[in-house]
Amino acid sequence: MQTTYYNTVSTTTRKRFSQDVGCISCENHNCLIKRNLSSLENSEINIEKSNLRCKKGQQFIIEGAPVNGLFFVLKGKVKVFRTGIIGREQIVRFATAGEIIGHRGFGTEEYYSIGAIALEETVLCYFSKNDLQDILQANPKFAYDMMLFYANELNRSESKVKSISQMTVRERVIDTLLYINKKFGSNKGFLDVPLSRREYAEYAGTTEEQVIRIFSALKKENFIISKGKKIGINDIQLLKNEISEHNFYLDS
Amino acid sequence: MQTTYYNTVSTTTRKRFSQDVGCISCENHNCLIKRNLSSLENSEINIEKSNLRCKKGQQFIIEGAPVNGLFFVLKGKVKVFRTGIIGREQIVRFATAGEIIGHRGFGTEEYYSIGAIALEETVLCYFSKNDLQDILQANPKFAYDMMLFYANELNRSESKVKSISQMTVRERVIDTLLYINKKFGSNKGFLDVPLSRREYAEYAGTTEEQVIRIFSALKKENFIISKGKKIGINDIQLLKNEISEHNFYLDS
DNA sequence: ATTAAAACCTGTTTTTTAGCAGGTTTATTT
């Protein structure tokens, strides 16, 4: 069992050893840090890390706040968004265990350009900008993995640009369902993440009403089932067929 | 003057020294390779590189073709796009000297998910997947710089997702003009890149007709001037004001 | 210089999508 801190990220720089915060004993093998742990030990850098526990709905990155580091998701589910014209949010991606939150939490940028909110009980590992830079500079394999992570996210994001630009609302909603299924999977027949119709809309780039209408239609057509907020996909392939003309190279 | 090859990228693996293809004497100081040259020399890896000269309109990356490496732009201008539903292209970004083309030209991906076409006489430097992986693994600073490049592009792409989703067509066209101006600058009062109305539309995520209509309106309102294909921006700030409500944190 | 082909333009129609209004159901709090 590892020590966990309930306070928000502090700017004070306490000296601690990596063992104190549990990277060594951590079971999250999707984590880039964890996967590169052997080389990290060799480099003999003391990783200064804080753990942060978030309740459902808690915002841990605020758009426009000063950047001082970035987060790795140890456990839980998160939405990453940008706030647009009054009140309207655009969810740009979701993240789960092992993923990185806080783009450009290093480099020369001064402010976060995104916000992040926990969708359920979530535990985050926080690394300060400076520490992370040291680790990256000293560990080519780690920097390489980080690069791949961003390159893949870029690919997905550019794919999304095309989707929003060229798909109809119905297709975008279907695309969203497939993305959510791929990212979070299903449990007992229902997508394993609690999202409101509004949140589906904020990812698909449309309105709550449209999502409701389209879910109703998809339900009537036996593509999906729904029970309150919970949505279940009956046949993945059937949904994929509906948008296949847009995905020549299966990039989703 | 460095040797240039006019043929398309060959899959044969000739052994050459980096000097042969001119990285040492190259004047392109925006290039990530060039900026990391000192450490590259120390690592004593022979960079196997091909130069490729493209005429205006020539396509050098084809969507769906097998990935075997990636390109650095030595000189010229390029558009990067994805082909959507029949005939319609979505331009996802433009690139100029020093930038990288061919996402995931390494990693585990097998096929290009984007296409790329030269917008004018362009010279590219091509690096094979394997060579690049070797260089990156051995040079943390280089891998770090590559990571920053992708992280920044990701940021821009996610910003674009929000734009396309929340802005009106007029705002998107204005946003496109500002992006083109920032990327390619102006020459004698006109944006320094030859783009058709259709290409502006393909980046803005709309139709040629809409771009024409909006350019006409902007001209009438004295925001821009136009002379054939050439477009000039009269007052950058004036255009920025039109979309300022969407850019709380100046991310464009 | 002539022809052909792009590219550009504008008015009209049709389609799609957002916004609004006024409900019901489901979930949460006291």
Add this chain to the structure above:
DNA sequence: AAATAAACCTGCTAAAAAACAGGTTTTAAT
């Protein structure tokens, strides 16, 4: 268990944008 809030739903209306049609101008090729 009742009250309150949040989420969900549906029909209608309005707005935005795409598609179409039929031009003109500009650019490139012979």
